[in-house]
Amino acid sequence: MADLVELSDPDDPRLADYRDLRDVELRKSLEAEHGLFLAEGAKVVRRAVEAGYDARSFLMAPRWVEGLDDVLARSAGPCFVLSEALIEQVTGFHVHRGALASLHRRPLPGVEEVLAGARSVLVLEDLVDHTNVGAVFRSGAALGFDAVLLAPRCADPLYRRSIKVGMGAVFTTPWTRIPDWYGALPDLSRRGFTTVALTLSDDSVPIEEAVAGVDRLALVLGSEGHGLSSRWEDSADRRAIIPMRAGIDSLNVAAASAVACYAAARR
């Protein structure tokens, strides 16, 4: 059972996990160093704990405590209770739906384990935007993808904003990082997946055609700005596009991934 600890000093050192949440660079180093991540919002906090993540602590305004009492009951870490105004002072912004938790990261599983039994897998190269990473996890989960693999430099799916946009899909979808960027796609091919890269290439075919008849599918997405690296583009089994009207900027990666997942789910 999490102890309820009422605090009135926003500088209390026990609140260190929750400071300056808008400072992305600071947060990235702090969270990596301490092996933690933050969940924001009562629903997402609940999903993190229900998915088995251990809470270091919670931080919430009084009115959120009751609705989360079963979540607190199964957690060891303390629950710091502050007024909403003080929480805003600590975190640097107005917290959406009042509750936060700081949770322990877990060791990432191996690729083998993540792929076990999976028929449809998303593979993200170097997405930089946490919002997009969250959106891709959410669309993939909704549209029937079983797992997600991330290149070494892809943005963190356990960053607060990724989790929030993804509505916690990162807690329920098996995922890990690929250790070897260079050999990633040939390795998937050897494991029996057909790798289909979404990219504007001379030999790209419409996505529906690219996934037709494919059993185990690895759908490969590149970064927001420059798309896939040439290594990944070249080493994929197939290249695919979403057919679009001429002269229009392409879909953003969140929209493109939703469309591609939909097309793939119907193969």
Added chain:
Amino acid sequence: MADLVELSDPDDPRLADYRDLRDVELRKSLEAEHGLFLAEGAKVVRRAVEAGYDARSFLMAPRWVEGLDDVLARSAGPCFVLSEALIEQVTGFHVHRGALASLHRRPLPGVEEVLAGARSVLVLEDLVDHTNVGAVFRSGAALGFDAVLLAPRCADPLYRRSIKVGMGAVFTTPWTRIPDWYGALPDLSRRGFTTVALTLSDDSVPIEEAVAGVDRLALVLGSEGHGLSSRWEDSADRRAIIPMRAGIDSLNVAAASAVACYAAARR
């Protein structure tokens, strides 16, 4: 030809159009009152002017002037030139890709005019998030939709953030507001459109099935939180869903609209 006016005082009254860009409520009332809207980023500024919007003025750091000189040459309003640090003081944030323009809104066209020749139309009820409105315009344009109709309370597609997320699709896609919320969908039916509402309803069918064989299509999307009003849900010709895995939160409206547009484009 826009006069270049170098300013060094961030409080200069000529910069009034550009103040406090992060204050959404202030901006909404200021922009409505003055009949203006803001475009942000060199590419989007260019697209606004090329689409025929008249600039009241421009605001940019020195290094953006040369790349936009043809745009400035065809505009009458002045171009205020400030350092990037001073621009940040005026606007309240770091301006992405350095250039801003304040442009005159134009009277909205009638529904008749917007629908002329259109085969695929998006109809948005009460979306509240400018990011989503921009994303829907962009996906619609990319995937072959010809026009957009907005309910009276839908968020503004000419708000700075809508425009930016939509990459200026709002400049090239015919759109207007529907004057009569209550009768909107029956009116579209009378005009020869089949109205298909994306909504979780007892009689919803998969989107692909709902659009099959439809000639003139009006695809109807509801707000982020509560979806469509019951009036719109009930008065649509057909109700449709995107088939999803059980137990997963639905797609967000930007992802759902991309998928629905894709399915509709292939009807």
